[in-house]
Amino acid sequence: MRRFSWFNATSLTLGFAFLYLPMIILVIYSFNRSQLVTVWAGFSTRWYGELLTNQEFLDAAWVTLKVAVFSSTLATVLGTMAAYAIVRMGRFPGRTLFSGMIYAPLVMPEVITGLSLLLLFIGIGLDRGVLTIVLAHTTFSMCYVSVVVSSRLANFDRALEEAALDLGCSPFDAFRLVTLPIIAPAVISGWLLAFTLSLDDLVIASFTTGPSATTLPIKIFSSIRLGVSPEINALSTVLIGIVTVGVITASLISKRAAVQAERETRAGERTTG
Amino acid sequence: MAQPSPKPKPSPETAVFEPWNDPEAKPLIEFRNVTKRFGEFTAIDDLSLRIYEREFFALLGPSGCGKTTMMRMLAGFEAPTEGHILLGGQAIDTVPPNKRAVNMMFQSYALFPHLTVFDNIAFGLRRESRDDEKIEARVEEMLRLTRLSKFASRKPHQISGGQRQRVALARSLAKAPKLLLLDEPLGALDKKLREETQFELMDIQEKTGTTFVIVTHDQEEAMTVASRVAVMDEGRIVQVATPEVIYEAPNSVYVADFIGDVNLIRGTAKARGEGTAPAANEAPQEEAPGTTAPPASAPAPATGRHDPQPNAMGRWLHDRLLSPVIGPRRDQPKALPAPEAAAELPPPAPAPESATDIPEGGIEIHWSEGAAPIVASSGDPALDGQQVVLSLRPEKVSIAKEKPQAHNALPGRVIDIAYLGNISTYHVELPDGTMIKAQMANTRRIARRDITWEDEVWVSFTATAGVVLTE
């Protein structure tokens, strides 16, 4: 066993404080009774109530939800297909380049992604609004999905698909009835990841949105220019809650799936006994 | 005297299931000059082969010789680079795997982990029928056949390895394919389970009348289950024949060496004149002049010689563990039993053929400078002057302390004795360093009990015991 050490304990505390203190403060102040953000005047859930009556915030929330659901679903379909193609196609000329290109948007500065998408939409004359944000979010979140899914596919036993073909499945049925159910946890956690990414994106959404579609992050960002209000704190807390739940669920699913996959790999393979 | 050619095979159950000898028979599968290349590498090299309906056909060969590749071409996962594969007379080169009346039991089983045993078995049936009742009946039948009924609702990770293997078998059998491919199906099972399953497979094959092609690298398994065996080497088939023929009459040193234990004696062939018997055997009881350089100490009774003694570890092992089983340790080897005692024992081997019985014809093999040539009446006199290899199964070689009256008798020294339960294998070194293995059933072992390490002995075999091969 490792011994308790004051040094380690201090490092840990400092590190976590650095990470989470700002958010904790935000969450605490969202329960502040006072109108003034920095003066504590007792506990209250009043600002959450006010949030529900603020039509602008509700509209923004609705837009955000639509964008997140559509873009993450689209990204999951495209990302899974891309991952499948890259893992399954085997060696073909330019394979490394292709798989590298799929992951490039992960490290591309958001400002550049946003700007290039904006230029594209203007170029093809697409009116900016919910549709353009959905497309933009799909573009960048699909590579996250394909990372998650392809790492699962990489250790998926190809013989399972061959067995399905051997038993009379068409290639599409083999994917639908065998591959997909087995990689489903990875696909679901990819979807959750894409969903939370879309939920909290500000930069790309600001580039690609139009006057008709304001997402929550854009709304929050524009309102704090008029000063931080307790209502914004409450709203942010809700967002933090949703994202946290999303991320934890995604990681729980992939962790459980990993355990399951290992057990099944051991079972699928022959063992003595 | 029997002809040296392979004996007609007595098959007890189906007296004449030998479609491969029938020129009229239509093969179920035919490989016609099939070549398969992976890039530059040739995995299957211009291979032709016919497999008939209801056969249990085994592909046998070392790892990497192309067995799995053959199976994958039959199942449709690989296409031949050249040549054609015919199933029931029709070329199937372009038929995708899901349209072939062929099912495969995968080397890795490849059970669907998200489906129950029942659904795994039903998977193939559901692809072609919507009739749930019929499917259920068929699955139940398969479950009974493979004795899995109790596990129908379990997932693959909830059953044992042997059960998984049976699920894989049931799943591939469920669609009643014309042809079932089994890729090393039993490789990972332990010996007992493997043997049980081999008999189960043979039973199922007989009951269902399906044609089985089994891949294995275990020659014993191939010999046990198969109606015919193809021995492969580097993408080519070296010999296709029944297990008996493969064992008794291998067509090459490769096959002889691959199948079971064998003694290979290399030498130069010399055609035998009519009725000549080698000088060495004319006077069996004496040292024939000019033959074997007599070994330093001629075979003599064991008395007074140094017998190997167990070391401390051996003694400890014996006293602690083995004495209850095989009795107390003797510091001195037992003397030969008195002749009276021997008389009560099961009759000894048929009296050795006397030298004059040697069948005529064949060849002599001059295998060692100064040693008597070996007589092999099965050898083709046309081999005269060529380098040949005599392949001799250990169980056809006898061992004795006194020079026996036999067609071929060679002096040597016991180097090692392997006791294998019902049989013992003696490793005998001949004067020129050649090692000969002689195998004897232990039922008569009392008579030979005195043969022990370092003893001077004679190994002997008949003129028809070996198979003459060229390299």
Ligand SMILES: Nc1ncnc2c1ncn2[C@@H]1O[C@H](COP(=O)(O)OP(=O)(O)O)[C@@H](O)[C@H]1O
């Ligand atoms: N897809 C492939 N690509 C390249 N080489 C292969 C492929 N499949 C098999 N081989 C090669 O072909 C040879 C025969 O393989 P295989 O049929 O699997 O042998 P076996 O089943 O007899 O052990 C091996 O040397 C193997 O490396």
Ligand SMILES: [Mg+2]
């Ligand atoms: Mg193999």
